[in-house]
Amino acid sequence: MSSLYLLHKPYRMLSQFTDSEGRATLADVIDVPGVYAAGRLDYDSEGLLLLSDDGALIHRIAHPRHKQPKTYWVQLEGQMDESALKALRSGINLKDGPTRPAKARLMTPPALAPRxxxxxxxxxxxxxxLELTISEGRNRQVRRMTAHVGFPTLRLIRASIGAWQLGDLQPGEWRRETLHAPRPAKSAKRSGKPTATRPRRHS
Known part of the structure; x- marks a missing residue:
């Protein structure tokens, strides 16, 4: 049994618990000892961040080999056209090589707290x-992809990682899920249902 914490990381906060420069960190919003982030979000990005005190679980979530799909809501400068969407869906060539094909669609503005x-x-x-789903995690990849097709990113929110959803968590809020390990033998393919606690709200 492992605990997983789903956090809505606010804008301009580091995905770590300490900072020598006095910037906002995770320690400002979550007070659970011994947890670490599974992956990261850039300082100027918002949205879902997963944390746990289970190193094996963190590895399974964060390692590129597992290709957890990640969905982002992206506010873009300008009005994206179908040719740009097609390019994102086909994969584009960045300086560090071609991207995998992504899922991309225009969306209505999501119900989000003001930034x-x-x-x-x-x-x-x-x-x-734009709603964009990718299965890789290069440095500032979403921003580079949208800029490459001519539409710079203005605001970036991660909405999901695999099956985990941001849901109605507000910036700085988090909730805990308990994950049960798969049963042995005949039930090995089944895993227990996660149980979620109510979000913690911080002022």
């Missing part, structure tokens, strides 16, 4: 929202 600071509508009068 602080907000995106200035005078500087960015025309924006759209």
């Amino acid at each position: 602080e600071p907000a995106i200035d509508p005078k500087r960015h009068p025309s924006t759209c929202w």
